[in-house]
Amino acid sequence: MNKILVAYFSASGQTARLAKTIADAAGGELFEIVPAQIYTPNDLNWHDSNSRSSLEMKDAHSRPAIANLKPNLDAYDTVYVGFPIWWYEAPRIIQTFLQSYDFSAKSVVLFATSGGSGMGQTQNILAQICKANFKSTGVMSSYASKNDVLNLIKKLN
Template sequence: MKKFAAFSLTLMMVISLAACAGNSEPAETNSPDVESSVVDETSASESSAAESEPGTEASQPDETETEAEGTKVLVAYFSATGTTEGVAEHIANGLNADIYEIVPEEPYTDADLNYNDNNSRTTIEMNDPSARPAISGSVDNMDQYDIVFLGYPIWWGEAPRIVSTFMESYDFSGKTIVPFCTSGGSGVGSSATNLEQLTSGANWLEGRRLNGRDSQDTVMEWVNSLGLSLGE
């Protein structure tokens, strides 16, 4: 009987110990080191996938297409006293055009510009249709321009001879030339026609006399009335 009781007690203790072991918490398998490793591996996997997917990397633009160039405009002018220069600047600023000053190698002095002196330089030049005063410098790549505004003062009813030098220095074939002048009262007259004869294959528009005191708005009102194709 005692042996049976001892056996029963032992059996109960074994069952009790087994139950306690079953209720204990499992060991942590998600330690910080393990988490970190999982995150790193996941990020690396996602990064690798992103790199392998088409379109995820910045691509270089296709350079097979080029932008169409707009109309190129040059404003060329000669100005001995600064009057024509002001008008030329109005046109260049209004059109965002390039500007070129026709500068004589030998600058004109006040004595040279004395119209009342028959022996002054300008008097001698204007009395000689073949006179061609030398120009300092030149236009870079004249070929690139489609339209040339040509400005000058009126001397003895004509454009100064240095403007003839300029016209004979370049090939204006296929270009549109728009003459404009400044003077105390004389209009363009035959000055533009005479200059046109020095060129070949250019399209000359009718010129206009402008006042050195004209505002940019006034000057651009005339420019805009010409109907030029100035789209960029």
């Protein structure tokens, strides 16, 4: 049986909403990736080139700490990994998450929310730092219905 984990990082709640819909549709367990240092609204101000998120995204080697790493992912065959798009890619904390485990025998399905940009080279960037069988749903609406998600899951399989 294919055991599924839906892991997500959400700064505003949009990705969390979509992750819950995906977990419900896929029959997966939900897991929130929580940063060790929670992002404040000032940290997330992408108009400020000195905001925390701006500085992290400028530094390709930045790996923000995670407060709640899941002790064991061995039981899962498929891991959906969700995030908001920041500067046309996944936030650096997603790289922290992917580098914290061995995904080599797992399917990793990327999903994202965005205020207006696409995923850019996200999948290629993440594939360089994590060996896994990657698939991607692309950018999705945080209001996607369970039926829309089920149809997308069928297309991915």
